[in-house]
Amino acid sequence: MAMMTPLRAAVETGRDVVALISQLGDERPAVRELASEQLTELGSLAADELIRAAESSADLEVALRARWLVDRLPLVADGDPPRVVAILERLPRLGVAERLRQMQVLLRLDGDIGVEPLARMVLLERSTFAATVAAALLAREWVPDDRFWPPVAEAIITGIGPSRRPAAALLRSLVRGSKAASADEKRIAADEAAAALAALATTEPGPAADRALLDDESLLDETAAVRIFRRALLMLRMTAGQKDEALAEARRLLAAAREHDGDAMLAIELAWLTEHGLPEAVDLVPLDGDGVSPLVAYAAAVARRRTGDDLAAAELAARASAALDAADVSAAARLQAAQLLARWGAVEWCLAEHATLIDDAESSVGMLATAGVTCAEYLHEQGRDEEATALLGKLLDGPGRRAGIEQAISQIGNDAANLRARMHYFAACAAAQRGDTAAERRLVDEALAAQDQEVDSLIALYRLAGQDPERLAAVRPRIQRAVTRIEETLVTVPEDAASYNEYAWLVSNTEGDFGQATAFARKAVELSPESPSLLDTLAHCLAAEGDLDGAIRTQSVAVRLEPHNRMLRLNLERFEDRRRKQP
Numbered sequence: 001m002a003m004m005t006p007l008r009a010a011v012e013t014g015r016d017v018v019a020l021i022s023q024l025g026d027e028r029p030a031v032r033e034l035a036s037e038q039l040t041e042l043g044s045l046a047a048d049e050l051i052r053a054a055e056s057s058a059d060l061e062v063a064l065r066a067r068w069l070v071d072r073l074p075l076v077a078d079g080d081p082p083r084v085v086a087i088l089e090r091l092p093r094l095g096v097a098e099r100l101r102q103m104q105v106l107l108r109l110d111g112d113i114g115v116e117p118l119a120r121m122v123l124l125e126r127s128t129f130a131a132t133v134a135a136a137l138l139a140r141e142w143v144p145d146d147r148f149w150p151p152v153a154e155a156i157i158t159g160i161g162p163s164r165r166p167a168a169a170l171l172r173s174l175v176r177g178s179k180a181a182s183a184d185e186k187r188i189a190a191d192e193a194a195a196a197l198a199a200l201a202t203t204e205p206g207p208a209a210d211r212a213l214l215d216d217e218s219l220l221d222e223t224a225a226v227r228i229f230r231r232a233l234l235m236l237r238m239t240a241g242q243k244d245e246a247l248a249e250a251r252r253l254l255a256a257a258r259e260h261d262g263d264a265m266l267a268i269e270l271a272w273l274t275e276h277g278l279p280e281a282v283d284l285v286p287l288d289g290d291g292v293s294p295l296v297a298y299a300a301a302v303a304r305r306r307t308g309d310d311l312a313a314a315e316l317a318a319r320a321s322a323a324l325d326a327a328d329v330s331a332a333a334r335l336q337a338a339q340l341l342a343r344w345g346a347v348e349w350c351l352a353e354h355a356t357l358i359d360d361a362e363s364s365v366g367m368l369a370t371a372g373v374t375c376a377e378y379l380h381e382q383g384r385d386e387e388a389t390a391l392l393g394k395l396l397d398g399p400g401r402r403a404g405i406e407q408a409i410s411q412i413g414n415d416a417a418n419l420r421a422r423m424h425y426f427a428a429c430a431a432a433q434r435g436d437t438a439a440e441r442r443l444v445d446e447a448l449a450a451q452d453q454e455v456d457s458l459i460a461l462y463r464l465a466g467q468d469p470e471r472l473a474a475v476r477p478r479i480q481r482a483v484t485r486i487e488e489t490l491v492t493v494p495e496d497a498a499s500y501n502e503y504a505w506l507v508s509n510t511e512g513d514f515g516q517a518t519a520f521a522r523k524a525v526e527l528s529p530e531s532p533s534l535l536d537t538l539a540h541c542l543a544a545e546g547d548l549d550g551a552i553r554t555q556s557v558a559v560r561l562e563p564h565n566r567m568l569r570l571n572l573e574r575f576e577d578r579r580r581k582q583p
Helices: 002-013 015-025 029-056 060-072 082-093 096-108 115-124 128-139 149-160 166-179 183-201 222-239 243-260 263-275 279-284 294-306 310-324 331-343 347-359 365-381 385-397 405-411 416-434 437-450 455-465 469-492 497-508 514-527 532-544 548-561 566-581
Strands: none
Touching: 015 029, 015 060, 029 060, 029 115, 082 096, 082 115, 096 115, 096 128, 096 514, 115 128, 115 149, 115 166, 128 166, 128 222, 149 166, 166 183, 166 222, 183 222, 222 243, 222 263, 243 263, 243 279, 263 279, 263 294, 263 331, 279 294, 294 310, 294 331, 310 331, 310 347, 331 347, 331 365, 347 365, 347 385, 365 385, 365 405, 365 416, 385 416, 405 416, 416 437, 416 455, 437 455, 455 469, 455 497, 469 497, 497 514, 497 532, 514 532, 532 548, 532 566, 548 566
């Protein structure tokens, strides 16, 4: 029992942990072994000091033994579900980029079962870089008044345990602030978060290999992680009623974007600030002179419109569009602007930029194909199916049809037959909006005549069949042929997220093996964890299996990732309506 006394004291003070670690370098083997045994017994309670010694001890013997002990700290805990255990057990064998991908997978597992293990990585990861990214992924999940946050917050606190690392301290403050009832409590939590963020800036970032640039832009680096923490701190300031302090954080966000990432990120940060209740941040961005980029001008226009200054918004938008006309600005820059405007909910400006690309005789045939297909799908998302139909008709059959358009369509991963099917499908959707069921049936048939396995058209055909046995008998073999084709594709390309998603979307909206559809939807999300469209499919699969709570949770994440996507919001409303109607 006497041997346990320093361990109990270590839990409270941490001083004896430091003493034990120093004994790892003792010249007496028995002392070294006893210290190793006691540190192993302490486990995660000793993690902070062990990691610090492993990375920075001047005593090589201490550093090597500390690293050995850290690497033996088990990421897997009693009660972890099998899917979590499978991920955690292979993490030590993965390179840094794949480890970060698996963190994203943990975050997106159904029922938030991966949240606590991900928070555990903040405590136990020897790499400061990996621990910081894990914390940033968790911090990014919080938005004020999110009904799904409380259980996530509890899992985070359990996972980070006693860790005093700056990233863990920041998460702890964020959770405390999100739960606080009074403005004073929120201010205290925000001040603690600010102190943790400042401490993080002085922390050694870890091995150079971990800080290497990553090829995959969906993965976070240290700059992106700090950006997430600063955004979370800003939202805490806003909920505490500290608008001046929030504006100060906004200034830091914008300055960092300008310094490290350039105009595109500066525009994205300004749009984010507008979306999260601080459009006044536009006053922090210099907009005078001719050097303002089109993206920043458009983001400023979105902010001005949110403040109610429609005249200034229109002037800024016109200025941005005119700047994109400059001879030294590429068509790709205009397409980027259109895509960002879609994300920011600026529908008409987005469509205007697409139209300029499509109507410009100087646009390459490849750019014409990309802009045309992207714009048609966006019009469909907005419920403007007649316009989407007309646009694809112009692209495929119009009097100004460009030579080589079919090859260009193929080069962007589509084909003319499928695009023609989409055109007829959009026309069918327009007919459905008018209540013209006969025209809708005819147009769905035309879509399937162009491409007999176009998934949305098969779903529409199944829906139109209703309870009619003859119609159902006719459509079922067509659905099965499409399912078989997708299964064959997955045999040859087993890591194809699009095919997993296509199978799941078709089956969940018609009939078949719902369990397999859900498994395939989960696989697609694992391959691309931050895709709102794949999360949308998974939500449909969960709903098809009767798990409406899970569907609403998953769909809510999709909406949070892409808040201005009209279809994602409509689907969330449908799931919530079905949930309300359940007995």
